[in-house]
Amino acid sequence: MGTGIVYLVGAGPGDKELLTVKAVRLIEEADVIVYDRLVSESIMELIPDCCRRIDVGKNVGNHPVPQHEINKILLREAQAGQKVVRLKGGDPFVFGRGGEELELLADNGIPFEVVPGITSSISVPAYAGIPVTHRDFCSSLHIITGHAKEGADLAIDFDALVRLKGTLIFMMSVSTVGRIAKGLLLAGMEEDMPCAVIENGTYTKQRKFISDLAHIEEAVRRNGVKSPAVIAVGRVCSLSDRFDWFDGRPLKGRRILVTQPKSKASKLEQKLRNLGAETKLYPCIRTDFIRPMAPDFEGYDTLVFTSTEGVRSFFSWLLEQGKDVRVVSGKRFACIGSATAAALKEFGLTADFLPSVYDGETLGREMVATGFVDKDSKVLLLRAKIGTADLTEALDAGEITYLDYPVYDTAYVEHEEITNLEDWDYVTFTSKSCVDGFVKTQSRDHFAGVKALCIGKQTAAEAARFGFDTVVSKVATIDSMVEKVRSKCND
Numbered sequence: 001m002g003t004g005i006v007y008l009v010g011a012g013p014g015d016k017e018l019l020t021v022k023a024v025r026l027i028e029e030a031d032v033i034v035y036d037r038l039v040s041e042s043i044m045e046l047i048p049d050c051c052r053r054i055d056v057g058k059n060v061g062n063h064p065v066p067q068h069e070i071n072k073i074l075l076r077e078a079q080a081g082q083k084v085v086r087l088k089g090g091d092p093f094v095f096g097r098g099g100e101e102l103e104l105l106a107d108n109g110i111p112f113e114v115v116p117g118i119t120s121s122i123s124v125p126a127y128a129g130i131p132v133t134h135r136d137f138c139s140s141l142h143i144i145t146g147h148a149k150e151g152a153d154l155a156i157d158f159d160a161l162v163r164l165k166g167t168l169i170f171m172m173s174v175s176t177v178g179r180i181a182k183g184l185l186l187a188g189m190e191e192d193m194p195c196a197v198i199e200n201g202t203y204t205k206q207r208k209f210i211s212d213l214a215h216i217e218e219a220v221r222r223n224g225v226k227s228p229a230v231i232a233v234g235r236v237c238s239l240s241d242r243f244d245w246f247d248g249r250p251l252k253g254r255r256i257l258v259t260q261p262k263s264k265a266s267k268l269e270q271k272l273r274n275l276g277a278e279t280k281l282y283p284c285i286r287t288d289f290i291r292p293m294a295p296d297f298e299g300y301d302t303l304v305f306t307s308t309e310g311v312r313s314f315f316s317w318l319l320e321q322g323k324d325v326r327v328v329s330g331k332r333f334a335c336i337g338s339a340t341a342a343a344l345k346e347f348g349l350t351a352d353f354l355p356s357v358y359d360g361e362t363l364g365r366e367m368v369a370t371g372f373v374d375k376d377s378k379v380l381l382l383r384a385k386i387g388t389a390d391l392t393e394a395l396d397a398g399e400i401t402y403l404d405y406p407v408y409d410t411a412y413v414e415h416e417e418i419t420n421l422e423d424w425d426y427v428t429f430t431s432k433s434c435v436d437g438f439v440k441t442q443s444r445d446h447f448a449g450v451k452a453l454c455i456g457k458q459t460a461a462e463a464a465r466f467g468f469d470t471v472v473s474k475v476a477t478i479d480s481m482v483e484k485v486r487s488k489c490n491d
Helices: 021-029 067-079 098-107 120-127 158-164 174-186 216-222 235-243 265-274 308-320 338-345 360-369 389-397 432-441 457-465 478-489
Strands: 005-010 032-035 052-055 083-088 112-115 141-145 167-171 194-199 207-212 229-233 255-258 278-281 285-289 302-305 332-335 378-384 401-412 426-429 451-454 469-472
Touching (some): 005 021, 005 067, 021 112, 032 067, 120 194, 158 174, 194 235, 265 278, 302 308, 332 338, 378 389, 426 432, 426 457, 432 457, 451 457
Parallel strands (some): 378 401, 451 469
Antiparallel strands (some): 194 229
């Protein structure tokens, strides 16, 4: 086995959308990822299941795995022929000890690459409405570590910093903020110099506190500020309230569990995050395309899809057989809702029928009532292995000839139990199977007091059966779910 390679990758301050395109690609391609504690959970969720993870637990003032051991891990894994991503919070070369981690690799002839990350020294103030430079306030920017070895003095030339009259960004400085403020004051900085401390910057749980130099230590102590936090000192901090775009988002401070399958959850989660919510992906089911399969679709004039998975499974199967959409020319297509119709359009086809309410019962009943299908029709249902009976009962009532053909199956996903469910504002459910899968992950069987945001009445009925306090979206779409939770949280 040949020698591997190490990629020293900056993970940025926490918001996964601040990852570089190259960082995302390397994470997806890695054999091994060696990561710090400050790498956010949302970024960790990007790591493929097949990738081995090594937690070195590094955090400010807390190094369970000493630096020299981390260096040896990188060397060992690369010598074993692995593609190693060393994932570090922020930028590896901005007080990240990235240079130290390359020394042993260079000494042993191990190839490596460095992928810079967005440093929290600039991005965190930006998320707090603070431009670190502004022509009306300063002409320079200075990034200083406020971390000192235990018992040692801070190695900071406070006199030089004060003379420069620039914006000062102190990293890893929560525990030394008092000494920093004292040093700046003794060097002649004004007591009323604006300051800011930003905790958990770029995370939805971000907190910021604006003060002045004379009172910044008190602000940190009074508000119980913990690491990770960035401290900014300079006139630009006075712009924070005027330029703050982050704290004013409508779901800021709300916590929402998203239980969709991992393949589908990104759209709902992303929309909630864009509105400021803290989200956690907790997929409770997964969908697997059924293979082999051989639906005799040629003998049917109407194809019915009740989910995006059904659409993608069927048409992917066609492509696997060396066929394409031309073989369904002349057939009609009914879809349970707009998302399923959008999936159909991905294959160049337009739905001929959508129900007024996006559920199986309405789909079946309205296809019959409108004459879209009749006793002469031959209907092929392409859906889950275990589908709800509402659709077929409606077709039976209309004496419609149909074949219920499974094209995908649903399985439950195992998780560690969420022990503090009441601390979350909502758990989202987009199907009855999501409800059942979620319940199976918990040791309790009753969920009174836990709010469930449900995509439709059938899903809500299943959630209510377990005691959830249910809220139902107006329409069975992701956008309607988002709008419902937004309106509820702002009541």
